[in-house]
Amino acid sequence: MCGRYALTISPEELKEIMGVLDLEDFPARFNIAPTQPILVVVAGDGQERGSNLPDRRALLVRWGFTPGWVKDPKAFPLLINARSETAIGKASFRAAMRHRRVLVPASGFYEWHRPSKQNGEKSQAYWIKPRHGGVVAFAGLMETWSSADGSEVDTGAILTTAANAAIAPIHDRMPVVIKPEDFARWLDCKTQEPREVADLMRPVEEDFFEAIPVSDKVNKVANMGADLQTPVPVEKPMPPADKKKPDNGQLSFF
Template sequence: MCGRFVLVPSLRAMQNLFGYRVDPEYPARLLDAGHRYNIAPTQPIAVIDAGLDGVRHVRLVRWGLIPSWAKEAKTQSLLFNARAETAADKPSFRNAMRHRRSLVPASGFYEWRKMGASRMPYYIRPRDGSLMAFAGLSETWLGAEGSEIDSGAIMTTSANRLMASLHDRMPVILDPKDWDEWLDCGSRRPQDVAHLLRPAPDDLLEAIPVSERVNSVGSDGEELIAPLAEPLVADAAPNETKPDPDDEPPAQGSLF
């Protein structure tokens, strides 16, 4: 699953990477929402989608999807994750899977590992420090009195080898070469993009033990991702293409 994540750069700083258009009606303060170290459900998150003109746009939505058919937003269950295996068929996500697929930029995310009676938080990020894009879904809910709420969810899939030591699920991390395909809701149906909803390569990420302060939603700041020990990593699976390592020893903290 994915219940907390981090976004360090500002949205404007990410514009060159994701190639989105900043719509002029958005106040500048809303488009400068980076440097967030403990993003939780119900909070605003950035999503990038492709409009009818095929140009990428960025906007902020509430994390926790509200289906368009829901009668009341306040009583709706908090749908902050959508399972890749069932989202295309579930009423809550079916329309969004067909018409409103999005990218959710992230620097990393948190997961907790059971350690006896306690749970140790880990910060999971790309080993090369790059930004990620989660596969996302977005929806617009219209209330009977005219209110409007934009909301979104993050897709999850089965864990890769690294994540399996922490949890049996992980967010879907899209390869940059697949971004256009995922966002193309005009010509690609849910079944056409199902192959993109797969676990990340085993050696993409590292899991860093961090402070239990992240357990509190009210905590924020760079100190939340400060490492307490060497990161856990996993080598590429035998069937994955990988450059010759010249028999280098495994990195400290490696799972394999």
């Protein structure tokens, strides 16, 4: 699961890395939480004349996916994540998988190791970022929900997959990472059907991320400073990673 993440690079860096045109300025965000606006990248209609950059646009959507057929969002679960193993066939995500695939840029994400309550250990938060820095693109889905009065809300979710061996000791799920060379294919909903991009929805390489223990300040949405990513000592180190292959079988929703 991915329930908190950060995006702290500059708009200029994001434009260069992800090929986004006409990106407005935005502040660094160290604690992005569900129901907040999140930045997503979508495919445009073509390539801008005289530019080597692809025509991609950045939008703000509400983090919490609402299918178009939902009548009352307040009575519908908050879908911040979608399981990649079942998203193609799930009623909630089927249309978005076919028509509205997006990229969710991030500097990294937070995850919690929650040991069994029986042993009395406390949960430990981790800041998980690309080992070599920079920005990472999570696979995402977007849907525009329309109310009876005609108002519209753009909503989104982040796709997850089984954790790789490096992340599994912390949590059994992780976001799907789309590599730069696959951006175009993932965003191309005109010629690439869901089954043709299914191979992209797999765990990233074990050495891609590094996990840094941080304080529990990230638990509170009101805490938004860079100190959320300051390393803290841990009393009990994480167990060694299990080198077995992650389970990518057909799993239940959430």
